[in-house]
Amino acid sequence: MFDLLKKFFIQPKTTTTKPKKRNSANIEKEIFDFELSRSEYFNKEYSNDIFKYITKLNKGQKSKEKEFLSIEEKKELKINTRLKVPTNIIPFFIKEKIVNKNPKDLISNLANMIRSKKYLYNEVKKLKKTKNSYYKLSSVGDEKTCIWCKKMDNKVLSVNEDIIKLFNNNCKCDYPRSTTIAIIEG
Numbered sequence: 001m002f003d004l005l006k007k008f009f010i011q012p013k014t015t016t017t018k019p020k021k022r023n024s025a026n027i028e029k030e031i032f033d034f035e036l037s038r039s040e041y042f043n044k045e046y047s048n049d050i051f052k053y054i055t056k057l058n059k060g061q062k063s064k065e066k067e068f069l070s071i072e073e074k075k076e077l078k079i080n081t082r083l084k085v086p087t088n089i090i091p092f093f094i095k096e097k098i099v100n101k102n103p104k105d106l107i108s109n110l111a112n113m114i115r116s117k118k119y120l121y122n123e124v125k126k127l128k129k130t131k132n133s134y135y136k137l138s139s140v141g142d143e144k145t146c147i148w149c150k151k152m153d154n155k156v157l158s159v160n161e162d163i164i165k166l167f168n169n170n171c172k173c174d175y176p177r178s179t180t181i182a183i184i185e186g
């Protein structure tokens with residue numbers, strides 16, 4: 001079993017990183033590490049490669065994918081045979097966990113998650129810089145929006161609240177699409 005796919009699942013060397021103080025440069029890595037640690041789909045051994053891949057995606061650098069899974073390979077992985085799945089992303093996953101999933105969607109959700117949480121972090125940072133103490137959250141409110149995000153629509157928050165932590169602990173969206181609205185004081 002899985003003979004066809006064995007070549008994709010060679011274990012790479014692992015590296016450990018110490019937690020750093022949060023800043024604009026490492027915010028993406030912080031969000032990524034958190035999301036990866038709680039995801040059941042991704043093979044943590046490939047953490048560095050997944051991060052590199054996602055960083056490229058979020059920079060709009062489209063990777064030139066030439067090789068795609070064959071129908072047989074997709075059947076072996078129990079994923080929809082009609083999906084176009086690049087072979088180079090397959091090692092990123094725990095194969096038992098991606099049955100009936102679209103690996104490409106899982107990757108893009110993770111990329112979007114990092115982008116949107118970084119966006120929220122930067123928005124709050126800007127508000128702090130312009131001496132705003134409070135702001136409101138505005139959520140999209142469609143069927144893709146989680147209950148918590150809907151509930152948080154129009155809620156007033158302090159700029160001193162850790163926005164990333166707040167979303168990490170509560171938001172159940174594939175990725176948050178909330179925005180911030182400054183409250184003008186005076």
Ligand SMILES: [Zn+2]
Binds near residue numbers: 171
């Ligand atoms: Zn949400």
